[in-house]
Amino acid sequence: MDILTSYSFIIVALGTVILSAVAGVIGSISVIKGQSLIGDAIGHATFPGVVLAFMLFNVMETSVLVVGAVILGIIAFQLIHMITGSSKISLDSALALVLSSFFGLGMALKSYVQGNPNFSGTQGIDDFIFGQAAYMLKSDVYLIIAASAVSLILFFLYYQQLRIYTFDPVYARTVGISIKFMNILVLAMTIMIIAVGLKAVGAVLIVNILIAPAVTGTLWSNKFITVLRVAAATGGLSAFIGTYISTTFTGIATGPAIILALSACVIISMLIAPKGILVKRQRLRKLGEAA
Amino acid sequence: MIEVFAVLLVTALASSLLGVFLVLKGQAMTTDAISHTILLGIVIAFFITNDLRSPLLIIGAAVIGLITVYLIELVTASGLMKQDAAIGIVFTALFAAAVILVSRYADNVHLDIDIVLMGQVLFAPLNRIELLGISLPYALVQLTIVFIINILFVLIFYKELKVTSFDPVYAAAAGISTTFIYYILMTLVSVTAVTAFDAVGSILVISFFVTPAITAYLVTKRLSHMIWLTLITAAFNSLLGCSFGYFTDISISGSVASVSLVTFLAVFFFNKNGWIRKTLKTRRMLRKI
Numbered sequence: 036m037d038i039l040t041s042y043s044f045i046i047v048a049l050g051t052v053i054l055s056a057v058a059g060v061i062g063s064i065s066v067i068k069g070q071s072l073i074g075d076a077i078g079h080a081t082f083p084g085v086v087l088a089f090m091l092f093n094v095m096e097t098s099v100l101v102v103g104a105v106i107l108g109i110i111a112f113q114l115i116h117m118i119t120g121s122s123k124i125s126l127d128s129a130l131a132l133v134l135s136s137f138f139g140l141g142m143a144l145k146s147y148v149q150g151n152p153n154f155s156g157t158q159g160i161d162d163f164i165f166g167q168a169a170y171m172l173k174s175d176v177y178l179i180i181a182a183s184a185v186s187l188i189l190f191f192l193y194y195q196q197l198r199i200y201t202f203d204p205v206y207a208r209t210v211g212i213s214i215k216f217m218n219i220l221v222l223a224m225t226i227m228i229i230a231v232g233l234k235a236v237g238a239v240l241i242v243n244i245l246i247a248p249a250v251t252g253t254l255w256s257n258k259f260i261t262v263l264r265v266a267a268a269t270g271g272l273s274a275f276i277g278t279y280i281s282t283t284f285t286g287i288a289t290g291p292a293i294i295l296a297l298s299a300c301v302i303i304s305m306l307i308a309p310k311g312i313l314v315k316r317q318r319l320r321k322l323g324e325a326a
Numbered sequence: 327m328i329e330v331f332a333v334l335l336v337t338a339l340a341s342s343l344l345g346v347f348l349v350l351k352g353q354a355m356t357t358d359a360i361s362h363t364i365l366l367g368i369v370i371a372f373f374i375t376n377d378l379r380s381p382l383l384i385i386g387a388a389v390i391g392l393i394t395v396y397l398i399e400l401v402t403a404s405g406l407m408k409q410d411a412a413i414g415i416v417f418t419a420l421f422a423a424a425v426i427l428v429s430r431y432a433d434n435v436h437l438d439i440d441i442v443l444m445g446q447v448l449f450a451p452l453n454r455i456e457l458l459g460i461s462l463p464y465a466l467v468q469l470t471i472v473f474i475i476n477i478l479f480v481l482i483f484y485k486e487l488k489v490t491s492f493d494p495v496y497a498a499a500a501g502i503s504t505t506f507i508y509y510i511l512m513t514l515v516s517v518t519a520v521t522a523f524d525a526v527g528s529i530l531v532i533s534f535f536v537t538p539a540i541t542a543y544l545v546t547k548r549l550s551h552m553i554w555l556t557l558i559t560a561a562f563n564s565l566l567g568c569s570f571g572y573f574t575d576i577s578i579s580g581s582v583a584s585v586s587l588v589t590f591l592a593v594f595f596f597n598k599n600g601w602i603r604k605t606l607k608t609r610r611m612l613r614k615i
Contacts, residue, residue: 066408066411069408072414075358075414079529117601121604122544124543124544125354127352128354129540131354131535131536132533132536132540132590134358135530135583138530139529139582140580140584141580143580144580146576147574164443165425240425242414242418243422250406250407253407254406254407284430286429288429290422291423292426294422298419310406311406
């Protein structure tokens with residue numbers, strides 16, 4: 036119980052809880068639109084950006100590395116867009132290509148940096164692969180809070196447009212909503228959250244905090260605002276549990292711990308949520324009895 | 327050096343051959359999921375046998391690979407979420423479990439996180455086996471067997487693979503079981519991924535599966551041409567990537583993955599109907615109007 040009141044735990048937990056709650060909200064758009072895996076490709080693709088930023092500036096300052104992550108995230112997305120737009124290659128293949136080769140580039144750069152005596156303090160790079168909340172600093176948490184605040188403000192500023200764009204892009208166009216602008220907005224929010232979340236959750240698994248809370252939300256309701264509320268609550272709660280477990284036991288990275296907590300939420304919701312399996316089965320049984 | 331390259335080459339050939347059908351069927355991201363989750367199979371089998379060379383590891387990985395595919399199908403079929411969300415959730419959950427097991431319980435053994443992610447092909451020649459009186463790297467023998475199995479699979483089921491890839495509706499009408507072929511393909515993907523694991527790790531193997539195939543897909547129209555061009559591209563990428571990685575002393579698998587991206591982009595931009603030609607053509611047309 037000492038952990039719960041320790042200063043460093045409170046700082047870290049605050050960061051991960053805010054991050055996952057906001058990721059749940061932002062991720063809902065891609066999940067409902069059926070584009071969840073773009074986050075996976077962008078997540079992996081940010082990793083070489085982190086290493087490149089480190090190589091250029093030789094500092095382990097998260098705020099510097101995040102810039103590299105954002106830039107590579109944008110390049111990755113543009114590349115996916117270009118490949119699927121002007122060749123017969125499917126989105127699925129383009130995602131796999133970008134994801135694996137960008138991550139491979141990151142690993143190649145990492146091995147170069149870590150084998151080179153000119154760079155010092157290179158061990159910190161590893162934290163961006165699976166996340167290590169224990170090494171998160173107060174400045175990292177501030178960064179998360181700032182990015183989350185900006186994303187949330189943008190989200191609710193354009194809430195009505197985003198809602199229509201998410202559920203009915205055709206109608207959105209007829210009422211004069213710029214699809215291009217909406218795409219950029221969603222991309223910007225997603226990349227921002229991914230970039231600041233890397234140190235907490237890691238590049239490999241970060242897509243989960245964008246998908247799992249949102250999926251949980253869609254299992255509990257069809258109403259967009261309720262989906263968002265459930266997603267935020269699920270994200271926050273799981274992040275707290277995951278961070279607690281990761282801090283209490285040695286050798287458990289924070290990212291995987293949060294993801295296992297989120298997975299538990301998804302499984303429970305798949306069973307007992309209003310749209311879940313058990314309720315559906317019961318309804319069928321009642322129908323059977325009535326007939 | 328020659329042996330390192332040989333291991334890498336066979337890995338590239340074995341995986342890219344299957345990659346052709348994964349790309350055609352639009353299953354590249356399912357492969358991504360499998361290549362992550364087989365780690366859980368490897369870890370569990372490793373805890374049972376305590377031997378990284380045990381054949382149980384391959385069985386464990388193949389089983390987990392199939393479970394992954396099955397779970398994704400099951401969750402998708404339940405209608406509770408879309409397929410891409412199902413993939414994203416299933417593989418991250420299983421991979422997260424594996425990472426925790428590795429970092430918590432296998433800290434002092436050979437299974438470390440760097441090797442999990444990118445493998446270490448330079449170590450491959452250290453692990454040797456006597457075959458007909460010749461000492462060969464164990465990985466090379468294992469991968470060659472897998473490559474031969476993959477070739478046989480493609481040769482035997484060529485017609486079925488062709489039909490199910492291009493025209494699943496006709497395939498169903500003609501009585502060819504798409505599911506059956508699909509599950510065999512996914513089993514072979516899991517087996518190939520786990521044998522390639524030591525050399526290239528669990529994430530970079532996706533690049534070996536997918537990149538040569540989509541590079542070839544850009545410029546070919548016939549399946550047989552695509553297969554040949556895929557194998558040639560795979561060999562070219564591993565030769566270039568391997569030498570580059572070797573002489574600059576960086577991760578060899580990382581280097582091959584980067585080189586593969588460059589090859590793909592070169593073809594994408596500069597081929598006869600590539601991006602540059604297309605963009606110029608639209609510009610010219612716009613100017614005329």
